[in-house]
Amino acid sequence: MSITVLGYAAQSNKAPLVPFHFERRDPRPDDVAIEILYCGVCHSDLHQARNDWGYSQYPLVPGHEIIGRVTAVGAEVNKFKPGDLVGVGCMVDSCRECSPCQHGLEQYCEQGFVQTYNGVDRHDHRPTFGGYSQSIVCTQDFVLRIPENLDVKSVAPLLCAGITTWSPLKHWGVTKGSKVAVIGLGGLGHMALKLAHALGAEVTLFTRSAAKEADARKLGAHHVVLSTDAGQMDAVKGKFSLIIDTVPYTHDINAYMSTLTLDGTLVFVGLVGKIEPTMDTTPMLFGRRSVAGSCIGGIAETQEMLDFCGEHNITADSEVIRMDEINDAFERLLKSDVKYRFVIDMKTLTA
Ligand code: NAP
Ligand code: ZN
Ligand code: ZN
Numbered sequence: 001m002s003i004t005v006l007g008y009a010a011q012s013n014k015a016p017l018v019p020f021h022f023e024r025r026d027p028r029p030d031d032v033a034i035e036i037l038y039c040g041v042c043h044s045d046l047h048q049a050r051n052d053w054g055y056s057q058y059p060l061v062p063g064h065e066i067i068g069r070v071t072a073v074g075a076e077v078n079k080f081k082p083g084d085l086v087g088v089g090c091m092v093d094s095c096r097e098c099s100p101c102q103h104g105l106e107q108y109c110e111q112g113f114v115q116t117y118n119g120v121d122r123h124d125h126r127p128t129f130g131g132y133s134q135s136i137v138c139t140q141d142f143v144l145r146i147p148e149n150l151d152v153k154s155v156a157p158l159l160c161a162g163i164t165t166w167s168p169l170k171h172w173g174v175t176k177g178s179k180v181a182v183i184g185l186g187g188l189g190h191m192a193l194k195l196a197h198a199l200g201a202e203v204t205l206f207t208r209s210a211a212k213e214a215d216a217r218k219l220g221a222h223h224v225v226l227s228t229d230a231g232q233m234d235a236v237k238g239k240f241s242l243i244i245d246t247v248p249y250t251h252d253i254n255a256y257m258s259t260l261t262l263d264g265t266l267v268f269v270g271l272v273g274k275i276e277p278t279m280d281t282t283p284m285l286f287g288r289r290s291v292a293g294s295c296i297g298g299i300a301e302t303q304e305m306l307d308f309c310g311e312h313n314i315t316a317d318s319e320v321i322r323m324d325e326i327n328d329a330f331e332r333l334l335k336s337d338v339k340y341r342f343v344i345d346m347k348t349l350t351a
Contacts, residue, residue, distance in 0.1 A: 001026040006351055007133030008323055009059035013051035016327040019351045020059055022129055029076040030139050034086055039131035040065025040157040040316070041342035042187060043248045043270075044090075046330050048118050053272055056118055063131025063344075064090040064116040065159040067152055071135070079140045085152070087144040087306070088136055089159035090296050092116050092128060096141075104298040106142075132326065134349060144303055147310025154315035157187060157341040158306060160296065161316060165192035165244060166305040167297035168267045169199060172242045176200030181240040183227070183256065185212045185219075186333075188246040188269060190317060190340035193220040195305075198312045204240065206256065209336065219317070219340075233259065238287075246270045253291075257283035265290040316341045322348035 002023040009020035027033050045062035047053055066088040070080050080086060094101050094109035101109050114122055117130030130136075146155055165188055174180055174196060181204040182192040189205070196203045197220030205221040207213075213224045225232045236259045243256055243266040250271060260266060260283070268291070283289055297305065309315065317340045321329050329342045 005134050006349060007061040007129060008326060008349070009061045009129075009132075010049040011059050013049070013056060017049065017062075017132070020061065021351075022059070022061065024129075024135060024137050025124065027072055027074040027137055028123070028139075029074040030141070031074045031137050032070055032077060032080050032086065032140050032143050033072040033135060033137050034066070034068040034088065034143070035071050035135050036066055036068040036131055036133060036346045038067045038153045038156045038320075038346060039063040039344045040160065040187070040318070041321075041326070041329055041333070041344065042160050043333055044160070045130075046333055047248070047272075049330070057127055061117055061129035061132055063133065064088070065156045065161070065343075066116070066131035066136060067146060067156045067159070068136070073140070077140045080143060085146045085148055087146050087155070087159045088116060088131065088138050088142065089144065089163060089302055090116055091299070092119070092138045092142050093122050095122075104300040106298050107296045132323065132344060134346065142299060144299070144306055147306060150310055150313070151315050153320055153343050153345065154318045155309070156343050157191065157316035157318065158309055159302070161187040161191040161341060162195070162309065163297035163302045163305050164188055164269050164294070165246075166195050166308075167301055168242070168244055168269065168294040169196055169201075170301070171294065172265055172267070174199050174201050174242060177202065178242065179240050179261070180204070181206055181225075181236075181243045181259065182221075182246065183243060184246040184270065185209065185216055185340065186246060186336060186338065187316070187341040190219050192244050192246065194314050196220065198308070198314055204236065206243075215339065227255070240264055242267065244269060250274065250276045252277050254280050254283075257289060257291075258287075260287065260289045263288050263290075265292050268293045316343075318343040320345050323350070324348070
């Protein structure tokens with residue numbers, strides 16, 4: 001049994017997103033059915049709609065920053081009830097048995113986590129479809145509670161942009177007084193500024209866009225460095241214990257490496273692929289510096305981040321769009337023309 005749902009899908013890597021009907025399963029005993037209110041637009045949605053990562057399956061319904069209300073629950077569901085405000089992020093399942101899963105690190109599941117879209121359900125082996133749609137059905141263990149005091153539309157981006165920057169901040173022990181830098185002021189970057197600031201860090205933004213300086217300061221940056229200005233880059237040598245690099249495409253990281261402290265770490269959260277131009281290891285050896293990567297965050301950690309945001313009243317700066325504006329929004333994302341996250345109002349979704 002299933003119900004027919006309307007969404008927006010890419011039919012190929014060259015095609016724009018268009019209305020698309022598909023089936024959602026009836027809730028299984030541990031499932032929660034959710035009416036989607038808002039869905040954020042992540043640069044990963046664009047990467048996967050266009051098959052930048054080489055494994056996209058079509059039709060592809062993007063969207064993994066999902067906020068909605070519970071409409072129905074399966075017989076065994078004990079964490080949620082109809083009417084609850086909930087979220088679904090980038091994962092809808094994992095094996096739950098491997099060591100990472102047992103340690104709340106479902107994003108590093110040894111069998112691969114089940115992506116909210118462009119994935120395959122572990123039980124019925126059908127493709128998963130994301131949040132650019134009317135509703136979703138998800139096991140309760142991958143559903144998040146949303147603090148009711150937060151602005152509903154602006155909370156959606158926390159489900160990916162929020163957790164993806166929170167997780168490295170926590171893993172690398174950022175606390176009061178830590179010197180943290182963020183590369184790129186887009187969806188992830190602006191959440192990184194807000195979260196690092198709220199954790200008490202001294203926060204610096206590296207940007208190519210001089211025009212973003214005033215916004216960056218409002219979002220929580222204490223300092224802004226224009227990465228295209230060699231003098232400004234020189235002035236911050238040896239300064240940061242952690243750099244979170246959110247840039248989606250390959251870029252020269254060499255100049256950033258010497259801005260790390262002894263034992264400092266640059267963490268990639270944006271680029272999936274090869275670094276060009278080639279990375280020079282010299283700053284790593286003469287400073288014991290590291291280059292690392294980080295993928296979203298676990299379910300418990302995502303709940304911790306949401307609760308922290310509830311306490312500190314942190315949400316994304318969102319520009320609400322209509323569903324039929326999504327193709328234009330993708331083009332604007334490519335031009336870094338977003339302040340600082342598009343969020344789709346699902347009431348505007350029509351065939
Ligand atoms: P976004 O909103 O488009 O922001 C990216 C920012 O990077 C831009 O605003 C721009 O900032 C900078 N930038 C863009 N192109 C650049 C280039 N060629 N060279 C240097 N800087 C550039 O994207 P997002 O939604 O934040 O996503 C960022 C990346 O993270 C994407 O690749 C996405 O797929 C990835 N992601 C990864 C995870 C994970 O689990 N690791 C989770 C979510 C997203 P300035 O104008 O300030 O320079
Ligand atoms: Zn994302
Ligand atoms: Zn696992």
